[in-house]
Amino acid sequence: MAKANMKETIKAVSIDLFYKKGYFASSINDIARASGIQKSSIYYHYSNKEDILFDILKTTMIDLDANLEKQLKGIEDTEERMRTAIHSHTLFHMERQKEVIISDSEIRGLTVDNYKTIIKMRDEYDHKFQSIIKRGIDEGVFAENDYKILSYAIITMCTAVSIWFNPQGRLSKEEIAQIYTDFNLKAIKVENFQE
Amino acid sequence: MAKANMKETIKAVSIDLFYKKGYFASSINDIARASGIQKSSIYYHYSNKEDILFDILKTTMIDLDANLEKQLKGIEDTEERMRTAIHSHTLFHMERQKEVIISDSEIRGLTVDNYKTIIKMRDEYDHKFQSIIKRGIDEGVFAENDYKILSYAIITMCTAVSIWFNPQGRLSKEEIAQIYTDFNLKAIKVENFQE
């Protein structure tokens, strides 16, 4: 943590603190000390505490969405798009564990305008999952069901991997993402040869 | 909110505030004003702020577990036990929406001993799901898979219903619990007549 880019240092340190202690329990002083500067110096880089939180939440959402778009690019088949979306979402929530946990637990720390910005980005992201599920049901590859409820169910399950995932655990990120993808695909697909 | 039982009033008011604003963002003063008393009077009923949080988290875990045990009582068949466990867990997370959201987002507000108490209760509860899944796999009713990962996946999905559930929404609690139960059962069952 040299002084190469202090703003990035402050951000990285804040991600660490907000993840461990929570946003409200972390003070500007905590962030300053962990960054190796005085608390007043924080205000040269960020206009206030909320600004740091907003920066974290915004870049996380941008990266999450960019990640999804990149993975989906060129894939046409609906089932394959669903597999890819679930896999990419799950993997991201293990790769960026700290930031996504902050994103999910600290949105209340934002004032109205910033809050609306993040919620809007999130809604647009969620909508992409809903479109795929809806199309799958229309095409008859996915079983008839309430596509909104299905999207909430799948997204929240794959988001929550960030809560229990342990980088030192038995299974690799890739293995877990694969189990999650198979699990959800099996649950939404039409059953072919059944009773 | 009469003065029938001020301790219960304080608790109910705190559930409301912690749910809306978060534990750290809610002050003793906020709780006092919403309860209709002065902030010093809070300390007659609770020894400190954390004590209120702990009371909420503890009773929620006790009720959650009691609810599961009550529903499972007398059911022997593994698939039926799994259905019941998922259904009861999901329903509880809609019935007690505010408290479970606090439980999931504010455990960090507890000091070490209290934290350990809640985590232990939670682990014991989770273990009951793991046992059912493990037995189902051993019996050949559920598909071969990592039973721990499956338990995390299912529990976190059904827990997260509390985040998006809207009491004024299109579907009833019962309908949602049914969709969730069917979804997860389909995902873990062995496929019988497949390719």
Add this chain to the structure above:
DNA sequence: GTCTATAATAAGATAGAC
């Protein structure tokens, strides 16, 4: 770009009267 010093406020908690 970072420092020291300080303002302004709000927090959790206690003492003691009624």
Add this chain to the structure above:
DNA sequence: GTCTATCTTATTATAGAC
């Protein structure tokens, strides 16, 4: 069981020097 008054400390944020 609830009140008023107060202690102590921590917080976010700003002013101005270097």
